Each structure stands twice: as C-alpha cells, then as structure tokens.
Amino acid sequence: MTVEIEQFTCRSDNFGILMRDTATGTVALVDAPEETPILAAIARTGWTPSLLLVTHHHADHVEANLALKERFGLRIVGPKAEAGKIPGIDEEVAGGDTLTFGAQTVRVIDTPGHTAGHVSYHLPDAGVAFTADTLFALGCGRLFEAGPEVMFASLAKLAALPGATKVYCGHEYTLSNARFALSVDPDNAALQARAREIEALRAQDRPTLPTTIAEELATNPFLRAADPGIRRQLGMESGTDAAVFAELRRRKDSF
Known part of the structure; x- marks a missing residue:
C-alpha cells in the first residue's frame, strides 16, 4: 500500500x-502553514483533502486550519497535550494512538521538545514519517517548551524507525x-x-x-x-549521550 506525496513551500521556509x-x-x-500555497497544491494535483494532521500549535503550522476547515469540511486531528491551542481541532491524539487514513494506518508518536506536546x-x-519541527534533515528543532533530555528521548524514538523510512x-x-x-563532525565522509x-x-x-x-543516522x-569523533570535537569523551546532545543543541543555538 502506498501514498503519493506533494511537498511544497509555504511562507518563507515551511513545507x-x-x-x-x-x-x-x-x-x-x-499541518497548515499558509492557505494560498495549500490551495494551489490542491488545484495542481486535483486532490481534495478530508483530513488535517497537526503536529504542534505554532502559528506557522496551524495558521490556515480554520479557513481550510470551512472550505473543505476537514476533520482536524492534533496533539491532545496542545488541544487548547489547535484551531478547529476535532480529534485529540497522543503517542501510541493509531488513526485510519484511507487504507493506511497512521501511528502517533509523542515527540515533545520543540513544544511540550509535539507529535x-x-x-x-x-x-x-512526518516529524515537523522535532527532527530536521541534519538537525533538530529548537527547545522552546521542554529541556534537552526531553528532545533527546523524542529523537531516539524517531531514530528507531526503519532505516528506509522517508522523513518529511x-x-x-x-x-x-x-x-x-x-x-x-568534520571528519565524517558521508x-x-x-x-x-x-x-x-x-x-x-x-x-x-x-x-x-538511515541518512540521518x-x-x-x-x-x-x-560518536567518538563528535565527542572528541566537543571535548566530551566521557560525557553521557544526553549531555553531548545538550551541548550540541547549545552550540547550534548560537551558531
């Protein structure tokens, strides 16, 4: 069973x-970052949505929720822990829940860190997998509503997915x-x-x-x-993995 995916730019750098x-x-x-490019993608593909999966409450991910719900009668699903901040939410979900999307099963994974209830x-x-602002290509989200140990645990859940998993x-x-x-990680040939x-x-x-x-790992x-090379670069050969992660995030914040 397969899905077709149309990825497109919204705002300045959202997908x-x-x-x-x-x-x-x-x-x-x-997610619904901006109405106009979403409507353009719907017109381009001819695909009319009936479901909106929301990852977290930040405005650049929910701005178009209500306009799209009014236009298409969407069922809006979002994180239970942030339900009060998700415009138009119909169904609240948390880690371990499953949803049906056509013939697909959708697994919900709790991935707090960027926000307290991110899924x-x-x-x-x-x-x-759709990881929004938790796992980025070659990065991870800023820690606005939880500490580094929380994000570290969230990333570990995503890292445990099958290596061939495509990540958006x-x-x-x-x-x-x-x-x-x-x-x-200057000596990493890959x-x-x-x-x-x-x-x-x-x-x-x-x-x-x-x-x-697999590419992210x-x-x-x-x-x-x-990784020993990263630990040497940071001068943290004996630190815990969580401490090394926290130092990486600290450095990235001011890079």
Missing part, C-alpha cells in the same frame, strides 16, 4: 504536505544545518558528501527533503551523540 492514499483516493494535509506521524506500510520535516533548514554539522549535494540542490532552489532515517550530529 506543506498534501498526501493521497492510492488505494482509496483519500487525501490528507500535514509526529508514522505510516509504517507506506514507509513515511517542517522547514527547509538543511543547508545551515549542514554547515553546523560539519563544524562538530556528511561531507551530503553537504556537497545539499549545496548543489539549494543553488538550484530545489528542496533537500525528504530524507531517510549516518550524518545528523543530533542522532550521533555516541
């Missing part, structure tokens, strides 16, 4: 996602993330090669997503806190 289950023709949106959505049969993130941050990653690919893609104004879990420093 919008329109997703169609091929078995049933059912269509969903993942990610995993479609195991289709081999895709909330923003096009990969080029700046690559530059930071090279500063803390990272060096990936950074060159990213430079070429962005020079052509092409997206760097989706990524995969090989190159994303926030998933590599146990």
